[in-house]
Amino acid sequence: MRLTYRAVLVALFVLALAVAACAQTPAAPSGGAQASAPTTASGSAQSSAPTAASSGAAAPKEAAKAAAPQKGGTLTIGLDSEPPTLDPHASPSAVSFYITNQACESLLYLDENRQLKPWLAESWDVSDGGKTFTFKLRKDVKFQDGTPFNAQAVKWNLDRIVNPNYKAGSALTYLTGFDKAEVVDDNTIKISFKNPYAPFLTNAAGGPLAMISPTGTPKQGDQVNKTPICTGPYKIDEWVAKDHATLSRWDDYNRQLPYASQSGPGFADKIVFKFVPENGTRMAAAESGEIQVAAAVPSQDLPRFESNSAYTVVKKPWVGTPRYWALNVTKPPTDDVKVRQAINYAVDKDAILNTLYKGIGTKGFAPLAASMMDDPTLRAYYPYNVDKAKQLLDEAGWKPGADGVRVKNGQRLEILLNDIDQGSGPQQIDVLLQGQLRNIGADVKLKTQARAPWYEDNYRCATNGPVLFLRSGDPDALTSLFASANVGSNFNFTCLKDPEIDKMLDQGRAESDPTKRKDIYMTLQKKLLDGAYMVPLADELSVWAEGQGVSGLAFDGFTYPIVTRMAGAK
């Protein structure tokens, strides 16, 4: 073959083009940003919002910044996943509420400081020892199909969720122990539970308990999954599967939204949510102007967007738990509290934040994320201290062995970490933990497996524990993670069965006084840290980019975005 220099030049040019583009092409997501556990919101309450944003995180933009934006235009937002349904009562996924929260309203509103505010209800009252909640409803509310909103409508909504023939999502969990809803008069509804259930107040502010039209919905049939009829400032016009959902401003909306500074409808004419799961594509679409707001900015794209003056990066701490390593208390060697404590001292969280998170996380230190509850005494637990870790292992009888791994009674100090493979091999954070614990003479083995057997091993307490997190607006999330009843199901993967902790969890669930409730969870968290049942790793941030001339992205107390006060691109 006569291979002339021109052919070589052509080939080289093509190759050079490819390499140059590659260097700037956003790469795949890092392990640190991937979900290894479901983002179920369990409950939500805590009206006394004790905490501000966690340290280190860039201050989130305030809604007030959007004081006088221009109205109109189309606002296009790129989301990293697609909702399974837009029926607020049926969805178990956070991403559904990213969309429905712009169009639908709940009885209460949880603001970004985690304070409860009136929304469809003007006021509320807790009685019967925390079992009964009475809401006074606004009289000037209509659904988008013209149906009046009243106590009958609320009852219809709640009865719909608890109907055994209806496949409800998070909404059903939000009504744990629901007894009945009674119409007192046209504008008063009384909701009773079988047991005291303090998280219900925050649940009532959540997207899953949004109100949909009692007359329009039955006529809709399956269409409620795509275009639910709500009371909010936007109407959901269409949802094209795997592509986008379009909302248009409902100009009849004349009330003042609980987060808005004046009354009236939304700002943008239209809001389009595009579903762009591939990180590289989503960020490229943001840079090209196809979308103005991008969800879930991956860590490797962060510096580029932060240094670009055309964009603002908005970071908001997630509510719920940090990403943490649940330590199985039933399987040696993590059945020994000294070993668990040693692991806690030996994990270098700063190294994890610097290498994996790179700006999309802050240090985790307690069972609940700092956005839920922050306290110096909690932060003081388990600083990085390898010597202390080694000393604890010595005390526990684990002596350095020949190959650097500690030994006790002929057994090597092996810890089996249940590692989920999402399609790209072991989680990077698990590999880091493996390396870090090597420093104290522990041999961490990764059991890397697909999601299904990963869950199964967690249910059977078959490993020394997985790394996971739980997003939740209420500290009652700890019930899912530590109550004996949830061993073998979701999500007590520590396999801990401690009657005292169960009792405290029940107290926290029953106490409706915010201050007392906070004290309960404070004591509980200390107890959980003393027992070293888990290793808090990182409080994760919800990271967004807004640009191309639009601004004003805000968040509610569930770390869900609010975009009704943003104007669109012209």
Added chain:
Amino acid sequence: MYAYLSRRLLATIPVLFAVLLLVFSMLHLVPGDPVKLMLSEFQTSPEQIALLRSQLHFDDPLPVQFGRYVVNALHGDLGYSIRSKRPVTTEIAENLPSTLQLAVAGLFVAILVGVVLGIISAVKHHTWFDAGAMSIALLGVSMPSFWLGLLLIFLFSLRFRLFPATGGGDWQHLVLPALTLGLASAAIVARLTRSSMLEVMGREYITTARAKGVKEHSVILGHGLRNALIPLITIIGLQFGQLLAGAVIVETVFSRPGIGRLIVDAILNKDFPVVQGVVLVVATSYVVVNLLVDLVYGVADPRIRHG
């Protein structure tokens, strides 16, 4: 011909039955309790698990379950999606047109680029064009499509702002995904066309045609390509299956609706009925395409008769 067709159609029945059996056993081969796994993202009570188990008839013996699945599938009922709670057939019907559009456009790119490059390479054998084209083809075969997709987005969406990076819709949205999907196949088609053409162009009837004074382009297209088509049709048929498989990645990269993304999302969410349904549909279309390819042989080469 009709006898052949009906025989071939009959032969697809055991194939599809085997596919059904495989797809059905997928769910039961996965370790763990399928019901618990389906519900793993929800917080559930034992009663809810029991309810779903009975709704899905998981209490019945496996053969009974399989029988029911086959009967339902024959009636066009593939069950309900766990995640969206909508019928699987509806989900597939919503997403299939977009994937077919993509696959056909990708095939168009593959044939157009592949055949043209292949013919020119063969005719201009041993020139820099041949070397360049085959280098590009080599690059095309070796280049992972997700990477090529991101590259095209970078160039044509971000730099030149010519085509949108995401979504379905009008033809502009189809250009980049179709290129991404088609180029890898184009490379294979080009290499095959070239070698096939080289072989044919060396035959005596080509020399005869030229000796008779037939114009060179008629020699190439009429005598050369026509005879080089059979292996090409085979490979294009196989490539169509590749294109369906490639759609999984391309649809994810470009955020296009389609059954590729449907099945990826379904796998990630353990939505078994949807996975089963999509696999069944893809397997069926593969069988159908192969049948079509065999029928086209007869058209391309009258010597092949189906009797």
